[in-house]
Amino acid sequence: MSNEKKNPYQYDPFDYNPHEINRTSFPFFNYGTPSIQDPQNLHGFESDHPNSSFMSFTDCLHGSMDYNTLSRAFDMSCSSSEVISPPLDHENSKNQQAAAAAAGVGDHSVGTSTTENPSTPNSSVSSSSNEAAGSHEHEDSEKKKKEKQPKVAVCDEAAGDEEDKSKKGSKAKKKEKRQREPRFAFLTKSEVDHLEDGYRWRKYGQKAVKNSPYPRSYYRCTTQKCVVKKRVERSFQDPSIVITTYEGQHNHQCPATLRGNLNLNAVGMLSPNSLLTSASLNGSARFQHEFLTQFLPMNNQLQLQLQSRHHQDDHQASNSMIYSNLVVPHPHHHQQQHQRQQLHVPDYGLLQDLVPSFGQKQEP
DNA sequence: CGCGTTTGACCCGCGC
DNA sequence: GCGCGGGTCAAACGCG
Numbered sequence A: 001m002s003n004e005k006k007n008p009y010q011y012d013p014f015d016y017n018p019h020e021i022n023r024t025s026f027p028f029f030n031y032g033t034p035s036i037q038d039p040q041n042l043h044g045f046e047s048d049h050p051n052s053s054f055m056s057f058t059d060c061l062h063g064s065m066d067y068n069t070l071s072r073a074f075d076m077s078c079s080s081s082e083v084i085s086p087p088l089d090h091e092n093s094k095n096q097q098a099a100a101a102a103a104g105v106g107d108h109s110v111g112t113s114t115t116e117n118p119s120t121p122n123s124s125v126s127s128s129s130n131e132a133a134g135s136h137e138h139e140d141s142e143k144k145k146k147e148k149q150p151k152v153a154v155c156d157e158a159a160g161d162e163e164d165k166s167k168k169g170s171k172a173k174k175k176e177k178r179q180r181e182p183r184f185a186f187l188t189k190s191e192v193d194h195l196e197d198g199y200r201w202r203k204y205g206q207k208a209v210k211n212s213p214y215p216r217s218y219y220r221c222t223t224q225k226c227v228v229k230k231r232v233e234r235s236f237q238d239p240s241i242v243i244t245t246y247e248g249q250h251n252h253q254c255p256a257t258l259r260g261n262l263n264l265n266a267v268g269m270l271s272p273n274s275l276l277t278s279a280s281l282n283g284s285a286r287f288q289h290e291f292l293t294q295f296l297p298m299n300n301q302l303q304l305q306l307q308s309r310h311h312q313d314d315h316q317a318s319n320s321m322i323y324s325n326l327v328v329p330h331p332h333h334h335q336q337q338h339q340r341q342q343l344h345v346p347d348y349g350l351l352q353d354l355v356p357s358f359g360q361k362q363e364p
Numbered sequence B: 001c002g003c004g005t006t007t008g009a010c011c012c013g014c015g016c
Numbered sequence C: 001g002c003g004c005g006g007g008t009c010a011a012a013c014g015c016g
Helices: A018-023 A041-048 A057-062 A067-073 A090-102 A107-116 A136-145 A150-155 A161-165 A266-270 A272-281 A290-312 A350-354
Strands: A122-129 A183-189 A201-208 A215-221 A229-234 A241-247 A321-326
Antiparallel strands (some): A122 A183, A183 A241, A201 A215, A215 A229, A229 A241
16 A cells, blocks of 8 residues: 555556646646645645635536547547556455555545544545446456446447336346446545536435445436436545546536536636636636536546556656545535545545555555 | 435345 | 345335
């Protein structure tokens, strides 16, 4: 656990350096040196966005921009041909988890910050996992996940959802390993589990999470034909952290956007710099968690790029991660909460699956 | 009544 | 083969 970003496979999207972020043009991804251990580092980021007021990513994303553009804007121009899927070494992660847990891994930053920020606003740290990349590693990870959802796999999502429904037993295509949609996970510091992201979700299940007192909730986009799902769970290491994992791509527009709220400038998205600028300058704008959901469609590309990049810069222990100070307006909270981001949150739930190295990074 | 949540049962893959 | 755990289904229920 203590290490290594040296290993290209030890992809740790949760490891980042806020300072880098300030320096880099892209506020969400950081390929810089990992030093989140120092909570202080957070200040750098924070100072940039004292009010945690960012433009809504959703807004931006709903604008007219294609993913290619986005990825370019995000300065993720590396080749995506190389798929570097974090190997979900089960054993490894188990050990790491155990070790981490034993060591009280809450990773300083997490534990510390958390305590320091009892008010729990919202901030998020995200990471992506490339599960649908198709690499061997990917396969491994999938196995861990047990690729369920045979229905979608068999009938090609959108279309078959309905029909399959009736047939749980129709193991018709068992052999066809269900292809998992690319998943995108991120952390959000919030008191509420289900963060508003502009889309409408229906909860379809809840399960207790092993080794965690917090249950994991399963949501599905209520839009017809949209097979996007998301899982929400709370980090047991830091209950203030909500781990949200999106799976799939929305094939429709964000309802919120449709309702019209934006004057978003996709502009901001076209350039990392502009994004940063916008975020910093546009105090009224919000940068919501939702941004990730919008990001989903480009996940493959994005993730590949991120990971590839990581691979290239592994000497820097680069991590692909998306993070932000979120202001998530929630019905239950009359006030918007502001939170500093928590980095490097050790979680042994979904994150472990998504970010294999997540649990091992906790050590300087 | 429509929509969303709750929750127990069920399915399925994996490890032992 | 069995048990475990993740993921999903679907009936029951709640709410506006």
